[in-house]
Amino acid sequence: RKEVEQDPGPFNVPEGATVAFNCTYSNSASQSFFWYRQDCRKEPKLLMSVYSSGNEDGRFTAQLNRASQYISLLIRDSKLSDSATYLCVVPRSNDYKLSFGAGTTVTVRA
């Protein structure tokens, strides 16, 4: 089983819609999680950290389900500028390394 798995999408949604997607992880000892955003031909940038059951930042909500070992990201009231690839990131145990999912692509259309 891969350390981090994501539905690659693409998720094509109209402006204003809500879109949600999941990420599953294999290391049950993981305590913190991240969502990074990567625009086309750009570097990944941190979108949100998740340390407990979830986190909310404006239109973005991340939820953590430890029992089932998945993290979800929900985007409300989608904007054209939300079009990007969203990377699920899980720290590895006992060191500073991170495991990256392959990403979920979201395209918001006018």
Place this chain on the structure above:
Amino acid sequence: DVKVTQSSRYLVKRTGEKVFLECVQDMDHENMFWYRQDPGLGLRLIYFSYDVKMKEKGDIPEGYSVSREKKERFSLILESASTNQTSMYLCASSSSGTREEYFGPGTRLTVL
């Protein structure tokens, strides 16, 4: 603002050439990383350094080496470039005690 810079955005090299990719960060971060990113595979860790002159192999170190002589600078070396090393190379840095990584803009390397 954390800034991570990489020496080139685009690079074209020939098979067998020695290739140097350089990364510089300006936030006094202890940890630095080199990844490659390929479609469908995500980011894969090549090498990691947690201090000057210290390095650890990542998941795919074969064919690569690294050098960290100064805290702010982390170099990736392809001793003899091969076509299967054509990829996007991303450098990142982080502070000890946090897991948040800051990325450079990437170098798209093509090996012919």
